[in-house]
Amino acid sequence: MIKRILLIGLISFSLFNCDTKKHQYPEQFQSQFLCYVGAICPTQRGVKYGILGDSWTDLGLSLPLIESLRVQLEKNYQYKMVGSTLAGQTMKTVYQTGLHLQVIEEAGPDIKYMLVSLGGNDVQGSPSRYVGRFAEEKQLRFETVKNTLLDIIRTGNIYKVQKYGGAPLIWIINGYDYPNPDIPSNPGATGCRPTLRDAGFTEAEVNSFVVDSLVDYNNLLRDLTTHEPQLKYINLLGTLGGPSFSQAGHMWDCIHPNTGGFNLLAKRYVSALEGYTNYEK
Numbered sequence: 164m165i166k167r168i169l170l171i172g173l174i175s176f177s178l179f180n181c182d183t184k185k186h187q188y189p190e191q192f193q194s195q196f197l198c199y200v201g202a203i204c205p206t207q208r209g210v211k212y213g214i215l216g217d218s219w220t221d222l223g224l225s226l227p228l229i230e231s232l233r234v235q236l237e238k239n240y241q242y243k244m245v246g247s248t249l250a251g252q253t254m255k256t257v258y259q260t261g262l263h264l265q266v267i268e269e270a271g272p273d274i275k276y277m278l279v280s281l282g283g284n285d286v287q288g289s290p291s292r293y294v295g296r297f298a299e300e301k302q303l304r305f306e307t308v309k310n311t312l313l314d315i316i317r318t319g320n321i322y323k324v325q326k327y328g329g330a331p332l333i334w335i336i337n338g339y340d341y342p343n344p345d346i347p348s349n350p351g352a353t354g355c356r357p358t359l360r361d362a363g364f365t366e367a368e369v370n371s372f373v374v375d376s377l378v379d380y381n382n383l384l385r386d387l388t389t390h391e392p393q394l395k396y397i398n399l400l401g402t403l404g405g406p407s408f409s410q411a412g413h414m415w416d417c418i419h420p421n422t423g424g425f426n427l428l429a430k431r432y433v434s435a436l437e438g439y440t441n442y443e444k
Contacts, residue, residue: 209273211443213266213332214246215257215315216280218419219339221248229415230422232280232337235429242444244278245270253284254311263319272327276440277319279336282308283418286380287353293372294363301376305383312336316393335439337397337432338381340420341405344373348416355417374407397435402428 214220220233236242247262257263267274285308286301293300320331344356351358359369384396403424404410413424420428 210243210245210270211273211275212242212244212246212278213263213270213274213276214244214248214278214280215252215263215266216246216248216278217252217284218250219283220246220280222250222415222419228422229419229425231419231425232429232432235425236278236433239426239429240433240444245274246278248280251284252281253288254281254308254315255285257281258311258315258318263315264322267319267323267326267332272329274323274327275330275332275443277332277334278436279312279315279334281336282312282380282384283339284353285311286376287372290353290359290364290372291362293368297368297371301379305379308380309383309387312387312394313391316391320393331393333395333439334391334393335395335397335436336384337399338384339377340399340402340428341377341407341409342373342418343408343411343414344369344417345408346411346414346417348418352417370407395439397432399428399431402431 214233214236216233218231220231222229222231230238233244233246233248237244246266247257263277266277286304316332316334319334323332324330342354344354344359346355348355354373356369356373359372364372378400381398381400385398388394388396400406402409403413403420409420409424413420413427415421415424
């Protein structure tokens with residue numbers, strides 16, 4: 164119970180510090196955020212999918228006109244899921260607060276798959292820490308992401324089997340498509356060229372941070388599937404016109420697609436997802 168209260172507090176704090184437009188639709192915000200972000204929902208039956216994600220899966224609370232990946236899956240492809248999706252969310256936060264266990268708890272005994280769209284904030288958050296030690300910081304973050312993801316899968320599957328029996332979950336993680344660092348964005352937006360320049364990056368480091376680190380992250384996820392049999396990987400690179408950068412017409416800002424971009428990503432995502440889940444919804 165204490166952990167659940169702390170979880171609610173963390174979710175509320177995060178939302179009230181990242182959602183700058185919530186005052187425009189308070190009823191919608193208050194009625195949906197615990198279920199959509201914290202997986203604290205009324206009892207549901209027959210839910211086979213959990214989802215853990217960052218802003219690629221949920222920009223909706225602060226940007227209701229952008230249909231991000233989760234919205235596309237639920238609205239356009241009729242996937243039924245319970246999850247925790249929030250802009251700025253990290254693997255570290257999910258693991259430390261037990262959000263993955265909360266999703267399994269709320270989804271119920273029919274859950275079979277856990278969709279994961281995380282890691283971007285773990286790798287690219289606080290970019291100033293890269294300055295002067297680019298290679299060392301990148302290696303440290305990648306190692307942390309790898310270990311955290313494996314811990315999430317391990318503890319999640321132990322919890323699922325102990326609580327509901329049956330087989331462990333299949334965890335399906337997607338990589339990210341190329342950003343576009345030159346698209347005008349909010350001041351300080353991570354991954355944008357002006358932000359990285361202000362942090363002290365050289366031009367070579369900007370390109371390495373934006374493109375090479377992201378490609379390497381996708382390769383890390385692919386490699387992990389050879390060590391963890393319950394993990395599957397969805398490659399989204401090149402969906403929006405890259406390499407090296409996604410086309411501006413598909414982007415809302417330097418790292419987030421617009422609705423049209425997410426629509427293209429969802430088509431590719433679902434095509435791969437169906438192969439891993441035998442078309443189950």
